[in-house]
Amino acid sequence: MQFDAILIEPRRARMLAEGLWPGKTLLDYFEAALHRAPDALALTSIATATGARRDMSWAEIDRLSWRAAVGLHRLGLGKDDVLACQLSNSWEFVVLYVACRKLGIVFNPVMPIFRERELRFMLRHGEAQAFVVPREFRGFDHEAMAAGLRADLPDLRHVIVAGGTGADSFDALLMDPALDAGVAALGPVSRHDRGDADDVCQLIYTSGTTGEPKGVMHTANTMYSNLVAYADRLHLGAWDVVLMASPMAHQTGFMYGFLMPVMLGARMVLMDSWDRLMAARLIASEAVTFTMASTPFLMDLTNAVEETGADMASLRIFLCAGTAIPGPLVERATRGLGAKILSAWGMTENGAVTVVAPEDPLERSVHSDGFALRGMEVQVRAPDGSPAPPGHEGELYVRGCSNFGGYLKRPDLNATDAGGWFDTGDIARMDAQGYIRICGRSKDVIIRGAENIPVIEVEALLYKHPAVLQVAIVAYPDARLGERACAFIVPREGTAIDFAAMTAFLDGQQLARQYFPERLEIRNALPATASGKIQKFALRNELRAEYEALQG
Known part of the structure; x- marks a missing residue:
């Protein structure tokens, strides 16, 4: 694979000179x-459904990652x-990525929720040569799905099944103790191929407005420059214990639940799926000090603590990103968890860009999404392209x-100008102190519990339904997830479609x-x-007015 990471070279000299990379x-x-x-405890991996756990030291991760390599x-x-x-959040995920870096293999994490349609595009576009899946996760047969995809993926040479029992299982191919005999001979290969901090090391897909996912390329420098500034802003260190339940196939889980603890030499506690009661128990039993997740996780954890009285004395920071945190929830969570509730904003393309500081007053997390981390700049632009005055809404650009x-x-989709400014597609305002608030999106995207819904792709599928003449999918407010998706459909004359038929059709796709x-x-x-363009803002306003009326 040839990686066209053309946004790296133009800023390398400046980033190194300023000590940012x-x-x-x-x-x-x-x-x-x-x-x-x-021999220090580095990793605790929890299988939520069974409660099974695996504890690993740094030495064990190293030994198993060499074996896998x-x-x-x-x-x-x-x-x-x-x-x-x-894979879900697990020790296998961690060991596998460390093994990949020892060989210079580019890691492409994909969400466990993805099915044939998304995976067929991503793996083909990224020319994946190996695909690691769980045999089963949350009742779904990933092994069978991967087998069914192989005919459509000419570059795919290997499917490796975690929890499998055959010759293609994770244990047989990557965890066989006999592989240890090859570690010494692999050393020179690793030293040559592991590459440097400017090599592409992660390929991660993000949904947008182009009708297909986009493969975001990151290097160690682009990710760790963010993590150094992030940890500094939040005063995190080797003494911290980081709980991560957000999927590590998202940058939230990957960067802040995995890469950051490794950078700090801190312990990570990984949950393979979210369970609010188990999360509360783990925070108490493992003395967790930090976690990061979207607003629904904060709401769930606060409810669990109020119900059970779980001891949250160790928890210092719960950082929320993805959607705004309602003020009453910030107040409840602060009382119930005894932790700092901080807000942030970022993207797959940038990591966390703006973060509220622990020293800031509570109101900052309610009314803002923080201020820029060291090494990053944010700019809100007026319609003419000039910087918008403080407090005025405009298009949000970032660089750094x-x-x-x-x-x-x-x-052609990089959306980065000659000055290095990246068009985020978000609408924001910035106050005189540099704190931003995300106000909306210029891009046609819905964020459901921090998960981007590729609106254009879903609409394109629904247009294939014989009963659909017109369709528009827009967000409507939801107290827990921030947003959900509503489809407005105009049926063709003489046809009908209902909710069950719509979902059955999409399932078939x-x-x-x-x-x-x-x-x-x-x-x-x-x-x-007048030109026939659907006015989605009118549909969104209708749903929001209905929601506000129900809220009283």
């Missing part, structure tokens, strides 16, 4: 933690090959150290269920401009 890879940080305390090398995988991984390397094979509209409105016509 640390020039270190995951392996540099990992090996430092290993050297300092090889030998296995990957024997499968013919090496520098700049792409390995796609659909953690901006991504570009979209794989789609440099192999779309992830989390992308299905959760509400259907049938109309004779949709509001439109």
